[in-house]
Amino acid sequence: xxxxxxxxxxxxxxEVQRDAHIPQNELGERVNxxxxxxxxxxxxxxxxxxxxxxxxxxxxxxxGYPLTIIATVEVESEQIDLxxxxxxxxxxxxxxQQCYYVxxxxxxxxxxxxxxxxxxxxLTRQLFFSNNNVKRFKTLVSMSSVKVGxxxxxxxxxx
Amino acid sequence: xxxxxxxxxxxxxxEVQRDAHIPQNELGERVNxxxxxxxxxxxxxxxxxxxxxxxxxxxxxxxGYPLTIIATVEVESEQIDLxxxxxxxxxxxxxxQQCYYVxxxxxxxxxxxxxxxxxxxxLTRQLFFSNNNVKRFKTLVSMSSVKVGxxxxxxxxxx
DNA sequence: CATGAAAGAAGCCGTAC
DNA sequence: GTACGGCTTCTTTCATG
Numbered sequence: 001x002x003x004x005x006x007x008x009x010x011x012x013x014x015e016v017q018r019d020a021h022i023p024q025n026e027l028g029e030r031v032n033x034x035x036x037x038x039x040x041x042x043x044x045x046x047x048x049x050x051x052x053x054x055x056x057x058x059x060x061x062x063x064g065y066p067l068t069i070i071a072t073v074e075v076e077s078e079q080i081d082l083x084x085x086x087x088x089x090x091x092x093x094x095x096x097q098q099c100y101y102v103x104x105x106x107x108x109x110x111x112x113x114x115x116x117x118x119x120x121x122x123l124t125r126q127l128f129f130s131n132n133n134v135k136r137f138k139t140l141v142s143m144s145s146v147k148v149g150x151x152x153x154x155x156x157x158x159x
Numbered sequence: 160x161x162x163x164x165x166x167x168x169x170x171x172x173x174e175v176q177r178d179a180h181i182p183q184n185e186l187g188e189r190v191n192x193x194x195x196x197x198x199x200x201x202x203x204x205x206x207x208x209x210x211x212x213x214x215x216x217x218x219x220x221x222x223g224y225p226l227t228i229i230a231t232v233e234v235e236s237e238q239i240d241l242x243x244x245x246x247x248x249x250x251x252x253x254x255x256q257q258c259y260y261v262x263x264x265x266x267x268x269x270x271x272x273x274x275x276x277x278x279x280x281x282l283t284r285q286l287f288f289s290n291n292n293v294k295r296f297k298t299l300v301s302m303s304s305v306k307v308g309x310x311x312x313x314x315x316x317x318x
Numbered sequence: 319c320a321t322g323a324a325a326g327a328a329g330c331c332g333t334a335c
Numbered sequence: 336g337t338a339c340g341g342c343t344t345c346t347t348t349c350a351t352g
Contacts, residue, residue: 002221013222016215020179023344034322039346041320050221055214056175060311062209063164063172070259070268072299087305094312098270100229104299109229111257111270113311140231140263146246150309152219152272153253182329193337198331 003048007156008033009041013050016042017151020054065113068142069120072106073128074135082133089131095123106138162207166315167192168200172209175201176310179213224272227301228279232267232287233294241292248290254282265297 005013011031015022022030024038031038045051060066075086083101090099090110098111114120120139128134164172170190174181181189183197190197204210219225234245242260249258249269257270273279279298287293 002223005222010222013215013217017217018212018214020213020215024346025344035344036323036346037321043346048221049218052216052218053177054179055177055216055309056172056179057211057214057309058172058176058311058313059208059211062162062207063169063311063313065311068259070261087303091306094310094314096306097309097311098307099305100227100299100301101303101305102229102299102301105297106299108305109299109301138264140259140261140265140268142259142261142268144246144260146258146260146267147250147255148257148309150214150216150256150307151253152217152222152224152256154217154222155253183331184329194329195331195338196336202331 003045003050005045005050008037009045009050010154010156012038012041013045013152013154016051017154060113064115067114067116067120068145069110069112069114070140070142071108071110071112071124071137072140073108073110073137074105075107076133076135078107086131086133089127093123093127095119162204162209164204164209164313167196168204168209169313169315171197171200172204172311172313175210176313219272223274226273226275226279227304228269228271228273229299229301230267230269230271230283230287230296231265231299232269232296233264234266235292235294237266245290245292248286252282252286254278 008031012027015027015030025035028035028038042051060068087099087101090096090108095112095114096110097113100109101107102109112120112123114123128137167190171186174186174189184194187194187197201210219227234242246260249255249267254271254273255269256272259268260266261268271279271282273282287296
């Protein structure tokens with residue numbers, strides 16, 4: 001079920017995706033709605049799962065994780081239980097920020113954040129080399145995070 | 160300059176990365192600190208840029224963006240101004256959630272969120288085909304977002 | 319059924335210790 | 336680091352279009 005969202009909702013989403021600490025009365029001014037209406041709409045979208053959660057976005061390089069790595073993985077077999085097991089392993093690994101199961105030349109794309117190359121090497125051993133279902137993998141080392149976010153382009157019609 | 164963070168800070172980061180709407184008094188209970196201390200530490204980390212911002216995380220599929228695409232791009236020339244121009248273009252494109260400039264077989268890795276394949280096709284035309292500096296690109300279509308987040312593994316020593 | 323105004327509750331944050 | 340108190344922000348109620 002897809003909750004119907006009007007332009008007010010979309011504008012609110014746009015705002016809170018960028019900054020979730022704007023007071024609701026100010027949000028109200030920006031979108032021309034009362035504080036109460038803003039509050040109700042945000043709650044409604046949270047309840048409906050449109051807003052999954054509110055999160056503090058941490059700068060990895062400020063907490064000792066200056067390296068971002070993109071890894072692509074090809075599997076040996078696409079047997080469901082083997083895939084599920086890999087997905088669970090990837091999902092549980094704290095250094096893996098994102099994991100996509102993809103169609104195309106590869107089967108998985110991973111985004112990792114690590115302290116240094118040694119840590120990544122250790123992770124490849126743990127995640128890839130010691131997993132019989134990993135046929136091959138490739139590593140791309142990020143030299144610059146040009147853009148990092150999870151923002152969805154929810155602009156009201158015609159922006 | 161890297162702000163020194165103790166175990167309290169790391170625990171707080173861990174919590175607020177998952178859920179930034181936990182009241183500070185409850186955060187205090189979880190990490191054994193007073194509300195005021197929690198408040199001061201969070202502010203300190205925000206000011207220092209450790210916490211970049213607070214954001215609402217929106218479920219793309221609930222707002223009409225069910226498709227996640229990973230694109231890799233190879234450039235023709237790595238001339239600085241050409242690269243910068245591409246970075247700017249990618250950063251400004253709202254459908255591009257993430258853009259990494261990488262070393263390895265490719266030069267850029269992009270994560271996009273789109274309404275459907277037609278929209279992606281249009282984007283490739285706009286971003287890749289009409290850009291003379293794009294030598295080739297490859298598309299991986301996500302069939303399942305196994306894990307999506309920007310969380311940094313800031314566990315206090317030994318977790 | 320969603321809205322705005324206003325009252326009440328909750329959370330934040332400065333001061334003092 | 337903790338304790339307190341004023342102030343901001345959030346949330347609920349209620350009357351209205």
